[in-house]
Amino acid sequence: MEMISSARSIARAHQGKRLDWQCLVVGASTDELEPIPMGNGINILPSHNLNTVKTSLTEPTTIFIPPIWGNPEVVIRKNKPLIDWLIVQNKMGHQIVATGTGVCLLAHAGLLDNKVATTHWYYFDEFEKRYPKVNLQRQHFITQDELITCTGSINALVDLTLYYIENVFNKEVSQIIEQHYGHEINRTYDKPWFAKGASRHPDEGIIEVQQWMQTHYFQNFDLNALSDLANMSTRNFSRRFKSAVGKSVLNYGIDLKILAAHELLKDTNLSHQDIADRLGYKDNAYFSRQFKQRTKQTPKSYREMVRGKLFNLS
Numbered sequence: 541m542e543m544i545s546s547a548r549s550i551a552r553a554h555q556g557k558r559l560d561w562q563c564l565v566v567g568a569s570t571d572e573l574e575p576i577p578m579g580n581g582i583n584i585l586p587s588h589n590l591n592t593v594k595t596s597l598t599e600p601t602t603i604f605i606p607p608i609w610g611n612p613e614v615v616i617r618k619n620k621p622l623i624d625w626l627i628v629q630n631k632m633g634h635q636i637v638a639t640g641t642g643v644c645l646l647a648h649a650g651l652l653d654n655k656v657a658t659t660h661w662y663y664f665d666e667f668e669k670r671y672p673k674v675n676l677q678r679q680h681f682i683t684q685d686e687l688i689t690c691t692g693s694i695n696a697l698v699d700l701t702l703y704y705i706e707n708v709f710n711k712e713v714s715q716i717i718e719q720h721y722g723h724e725i726n727r728t729y730d731k732p733w734f735a736k737g738a739s740r741h742p743d744e745g746i747i748e749v750q751q752w753m754q755t756h757y758f759q760n761f762d763l764n765a766l767s768d769l770a771n772m773s774t775r776n777f778s779r780r781f782k783s784a785v786g787k788s789v790l791n792y793g794i795d796l797k798i799l800a801a802h803e804l805l806k807d808t809n810l811s812h813q814d815i816a817d818r819l820g821y822k823d824n825a826y827f828s829r830q831f832k833q834r835t836k837q838t839p840k841s842y843r844e845m846v847r848g849k850l851f852n853l854s
Contacts, residue, residue: 568622579609607640647671655685761793
């Protein structure tokens with residue numbers, strides 16, 4: 541909610557845009573509103589319960605289910621009204637996002653039967669025993685199948701929220717939010733989740749080239765060579781790539797390099813020239829221009845900021 545609120549403020553301040561992305565805290569009961577005690581001792585006061593929120597969900601809605609502290613089965617037994625409510629919301633076409641063991645509420649409701657899902661790694665084995673009809677994806681932090689998205693951790697939820705912010709506002713707003721909230725997140729793909737069918741678009745020929753580029757980001761991408769790899773003419777390949785991915789193949793290649801640069805700046809002490817060399821840039825000045833153009837920061841300022849956040853213990 542804090543990330544979304546910040547995105548609204550940034551869009552308003554930088555672009556004069558007012559988008560009504562409203563966030564509501566809903567209590568998991570049909571009774572009077574009471575503070576909800578969190579595991580860390582903080583109390584949250586909901587603005588609605590399951591009955592009063594009905595009139596607020598008249599437009600497309602995303603319902604976020606938080607992780608469950610402790611044994612999820614205890615929470616499941618106490619929250620039949622919530623589970624019934626989630627079933628109704630799913631039938632109404634609302635998107636649902638569950639994090640960690642909060643995914644168990646959806647599994648118990650049968651909403652994940654024959655669907656891909658993930659949960660917190662600590663609960664993998666127990667989850668498979670209890671919900672054998674669910675296609676558990678242990679190797680993925682985020683899964684998406686139809687209207688249901690599962691995230692295995694809070695960090696994965698942050699990554700997903702950044703993706704939502706970019707789509708609702710734009711990339712500039714999401715980059716500013718990421719600088720403040722998401723330095724430890726490794727955003728490897730345009731969409732951060734594993735979707736059923738294992739692709740983010742249906743063009744398998746383009747997916748194969750994307751996968752090759754993701755593992756060869758250190759090379760200088762050549763349009764003719766990539767077209768040959770796809771066994772297509774340059775013109776047809778360029779058209780299909782942009783149609784499937786939403787950007788040109790060369791811009792996609794630059795984005796892969798910048799993502800790798802984020803990790804090298806954060807996790808290594810390599811000089812900027814060494815990083816440029818590893819990414820296939822022989823000119824450090826050109827690398828710096830590309831980095832600033834896409835992140836609104838120089839490599840030096842990004843490294844100072846992220847190192848300050850990760851290692852400053854004061």
